[in-house]
Each structure stands twice: as structure tokens, then as C-alpha cells.
Amino acid sequence: MTSETKKPERLTRIQRENRTRIREAALEAFSRNGFRGTTLDQIATLSSLSKPNLIYYYKSKEDIYLELFVSLLDQWLEPLVALNIEGDPIEEILSYVRVKLALSRDKPRESRLFANEVLRGCPRIAWFIKKDLKNVVEEVEAKFQHWIDEGKIAAINPRHLLYSIWAVTQHYADFESQITLLQPNKHETFAEAEIYVEQLFRGILTPRNA
Amino acid sequence: MTSETKKPERLTRIQRENRTRIREAALEAFSRNGFRGTTLDQIATLSSLSKPNLIYYYKSKEDIYLELFVSLLDQWLEPLVALNIEGDPIEEILSYVRVKLALSRDKPRESRLFANEVLRGCPRIAWFIKKDLKNVVEEVEAKFQHWIDEGKIAAINPRHLLYSIWAVTQHYADFESQITLLQPNKHETFAEAEIYVEQLFRGILTPRNA
DNA sequence: GTCTATACAAAGATAGAC
DNA sequence: GTCTATCTTTGTATAGAC
Structure with a gap:
């Protein structure tokens, strides 16, 4: 119970906002195109973030998917x-x-x-x-x-x-x-x-x- | 009505069999993985035909898909x-x-x-x-x-x-x-x-x- | 008709500057 | 924290030998 996962707590406002924007964009893309049909480029465009920036917040495409x-x-x-x-x-x-x-x-x-x-x-x-x-x-x-x-x-x-x-x-x-x-x-x-x-x-x- | 499409008639036995095998393999793959999630490699493996051979029978991946x-x-x-x-x-x-x-x-x-x-x-x-x-x-x-x-x-x-x-x-x-x-x-x-x-x-x- | 080899594009992920 | 540039892999499709 000694917070192994660092995700939920102690996030700056920007971090929280960006993660939310990524999830929103990813939901839009994944729900319409499936996992394979969705590209990081699509999510990047929809969230107005760069592709590497996505990977800064979530360690992989699958990580975003699972969180949804x-x-x-x-x-x-x-x-x-x-x-x-x-x-x-x-x-x-x-x-x-x-x-x-x-x-x-x-x-x-x-x-x-x-x-x-x-x-x-x-x-x-x-x-x-x-x-x-x-x-x-x-x-x-x-x-x-x-x-x-x-x-x-x-x-x-x-x-x-x-x-x-x-x-x-x-x-x-x-x-x-x-x-x-x-x-x-x-x-x-x-x-x-x-x-x-x-x-x-x-x-x-x-x-x-x- | 003057047979613009050349598909149905005048096929050799091998051609008919191969087209059938391709459709069977494609159905298996597309139904499980969707259009984007399916690769020609998968269909080639499932049908035991080579990738270029697929394209010999159907002019594109989408062509196979639509026929199904x-x-x-x-x-x-x-x-x-x-x-x-x-x-x-x-x-x-x-x-x-x-x-x-x-x-x-x-x-x-x-x-x-x-x-x-x-x-x-x-x-x-x-x-x-x-x-x-x-x-x-x-x-x-x-x-x-x-x-x-x-x-x-x-x-x-x-x-x-x-x-x-x-x-x-x-x-x-x-x-x-x-x-x-x-x-x-x-x-x-x-x-x-x-x-x-x-x-x-x-x-x-x-x-x-x- | 069928295969090997390959061209060409797209995609996931990383390096490293700022 | 964010970006540009790039590496690597994978995928569609074609060229050309057989």
C-alpha cells in the first residue's frame, strides 16, 4: 500500500490537464478505429500535443488504451x-x-x-x-x-x-x-x-x- | 450488361480454389482483427499463398474485404x-x-x-x-x-x-x-x-x- | 501463375537539443 | 516539459525472374 504507482497523486495542473486531454483524444480515436486502427499521430493531433509528448505522459499506446x-x-x-x-x-x-x-x-x-x-x-x-x-x-x-x-x-x-x-x-x-x-x-x-x-x-x- | 466485370466466368479450377481459399482466410482475419488490423501477411499465411499472389487474384486488400x-x-x-x-x-x-x-x-x-x-x-x-x-x-x-x-x-x-x-x-x-x-x-x-x-x-x- | 526481392510509406518509440 | 530529428519495424504493393 506504499504508493508503488506514482500516477494519481502529486500532479501539477498542467499534467492533469494534459493527461485528461490525451484520454479524451484517445477515447475518440480508439472507439472509432480500434486499437490497431488508431495511430499515435491521430491522438497527437486530436489532443494538440506532439507525439513524443504523448509518450512522456503515457509510456506506450497500450498504456493509454488500458487506462480508458x-x-x-x-x-x-x-x-x-x-x-x-x-x-x-x-x-x-x-x-x-x-x-x-x-x-x-x-x-x-x-x-x-x-x-x-x-x-x-x-x-x-x-x-x-x-x-x-x-x-x-x-x-x-x-x-x-x-x-x-x-x-x-x-x-x-x-x-x-x-x-x-x-x-x-x-x-x-x-x-x-x-x-x-x-x-x-x-x-x-x-x-x-x-x-x-x-x-x-x-x-x-x-x-x-x- | 456486356460483361464489363471479368470475375465470375471462365476461371480455371485452380483459380476458383485459390480465390475461395483467399476469401476463407480473409474472413477469418478481417472478422477478428478488422480492416486495419488485418495484414496481407496474415491472409497469405492463412491461405498458404504468397503475398504477391494474393494481389494477383485481388487487386487490393480492400477488394478482398468488399467481396466478403x-x-x-x-x-x-x-x-x-x-x-x-x-x-x-x-x-x-x-x-x-x-x-x-x-x-x-x-x-x-x-x-x-x-x-x-x-x-x-x-x-x-x-x-x-x-x-x-x-x-x-x-x-x-x-x-x-x-x-x-x-x-x-x-x-x-x-x-x-x-x-x-x-x-x-x-x-x-x-x-x-x-x-x-x-x-x-x-x-x-x-x-x-x-x-x-x-x-x-x-x-x-x-x-x-x- | 507463382515466387524472390524490393520499393516506398506509415507507425511506434527514442535521442538529445532547448 | 516539449520539440525536432531519427531509428526501426511493419505493411502494401510492384518488378521482374522463372
Whole structure:
């Protein structure tokens, strides 16, 4: 715990600003072009810094890339672990769906960054999937199963429920370019999506007895 | 119509075989690494042909890439246009869902190839989305709307229904690496998925009166 | 038709001046 | 801390022998 990593603390204002500008530029580039498709020149141009200066702040291209995942994964896991087993099951789940859809609307680049990595077989974040994400997923699955056992939601496969929530919500970020080409008005798309996804998941979650 | 393109006809057996081997190798590489991430060396190694020989058969890397999309897009559109407006609406739609899910299981590379391209903003296939796909989508939307008007399926947004079918089914191909890291048994995953997606879409399609 | 050798450009990273 | 110049590697594509 004796600060082996020197990154977070004791940075000048300029250092903090520059690192932030680099991350912003890198997110823009990596999310659109993937790791291999992104060049340090692009990041340098977008951040208005020189290429060597980038390497002064981050020791390699991969270093910048990996740092972007830290904040992304935090953001994505937080609402998942927040699922409250004491709350109303359907409202808890729908609330998670809404958060995730809002993330697709407001932070689509983060979603595309993740999709890029997974499409390639998770070469750089497999460690995270196997440990942290797997644990969280199993906890969530247990909560869903608990609600199923109590008859509060329909008897469905809890894991695939989670997959389909991810799939449907992230689709609006990851396939944004396709959607835009088919239907140019982004605001309208998300307004419709909010209504639709609620119907979709309410439809499968609602128990079929009463 | 006077054969300007010399590709299809009049090829020797060796030429046909080599072109096929190149396409197979290119699909493997492009689907995993994207356009920029794929090198001619990789394709050459995978196809057991020399790099210059590749360029003998296809005039450029991009040429190989584009040809892969032709067969992919055919495959994807065919079951969409086959939606029969005379058939039972819910069964017609569920049947399309099953076909699409089977494509994710049996041809995941094609799905990833497409996802890669769309993630990057469709730089090379925007023309196709804006013309062919847009037309097909509008036809499908009209069929869905017709069924809604007749009260045979629930009143939902037809376009987002289509998006969610794509999202959920393609997720099993595009995010296969994530799913495998979370749950190694592929066969089991698809067996569960078949049941789940049917429940999911039946849930939203079934009218809420009777 | 297929290969070896190579031209030419782009990209990641470093050296060293300021 | 930041820049110019440069090293090194890799990648697309071509030339020309066989």
C-alpha cells in the first residue's frame, strides 16, 4: 500500500490537464478505429500535443488504451451491483435497463471501445472478464434467480436476460452509424427506444399467471 | 450488361480454389482483427499463398474485404424479405429470429465482420445501408405495422423490434469471446439462447387482451 | 501463375537539443 | 516539459525472374 504507482497523486495542473486531454483524444480515436486502427499521430493531433509528448505522459499506446478501460468498467459495473434485492424486482431491472440505455446515448464511445475489444476476442481485458465481471455476473444471476424462485418475475434464464439487456441497450451505441443511416434523427431514436425497451423487458419479466 | 466485370466466368479450377481459399482466410482475419488490423501477411499465411499472389487474384486488400460483404449481405437479407405477410405473424417473426440466431451460431465470423464495419461508422458500406438495407427495412416495418393494425401482434415500435432482434441474436456472435469467458460451454449457451429469445420476443409480440 | 526481392510509406518509440 | 530529428519495424504493393 506504499504508493508503488506514482500516477494519481502529486500532479501539477498542467499534467492533469494534459493527461485528461490525451484520454479524451484517445477515447475518440480508439472507439472509432480500434486499437490497431488508431495511430499515435491521430491522438497527437486530436489532443494538440506532439507525439513524443504523448509518450512522456503515457509510456506506450497500450498504456493509454488500458487506462480508458478503468473508468469505463467502473461506470458499467456500478449500476449492476446497485441492483437492490429488497426493491421491487421489475422496477429494479427496468431501472438498470434505463441507466444502461442512457449510457449508450450519452457515452457511446465508451460502449464502442468495449465492443471493439470484445470483437477481437478480449486480447487485452480477458483478465477483467474472468475475474471481476464474472463475479458480478454471478451475483446478479443469483439475485434474478431469487426473484424467480419467489415468483416475482417470470421463470426465464437469468444469464440470458442479462445478455439481452446488454445487447439491446448497447446496440444503440455500437450500431449508431447503421441506425443513423436508416433513420437520421438521433433524439427521436432514443425517445422511441426508451419506450420500446421498457415494453420489451416488462413483457418477459411479468409473471404469466395473474 | 456486356460483361464489363471479368470475375465470375471462365476461371480455371485452380483459380476458383485459390480465390475461395483467399476469401476463407480473409474472413477469418478481417472478422477478428478488422480492416486495419488485418495484414496481407496474415491472409497469405492463412491461405498458404504468397503475398504477391494474393494481389494477383485481388487487386487490393480492400477488394478482398468488399467481396466478403456481398455474400454476407445476401445471407442476411434473404430471410428478411422472406417474411410472409400471409403467414401467422408471431410464427413468421419467431422463425426469422431463429434463423438469425442460427447464423450467429454457425457463421459468427460474418457477423463480426459486419459489426466491425458498423462500429467504425460504415466507411466502406454506407452505400449499401442507405439503399438496399433501408428499402428492406421499410418493407419489413410495413409488414409489422400491418400486423399491428390487424391486432395480430401487440402495438410496439416495429423498427425497434427489428433492432432488438438484430441486437439480441448478433450479440451471441459479436460478444462470443465475452460469453465464452463467462461461461465456457458454447453448445449449452446456444441451446439456452434458443429458448430464451423465443420467450423474449413472444412476450412482447403477444397482444395483451385475451 | 507463382515466387524472390524490393520499393516506398506509415507507425511506434527514442535521442538529445532547448 | 516539449520539440525536432531519427531509428526501426511493419505493411502494401510492384518488378521482374522463372
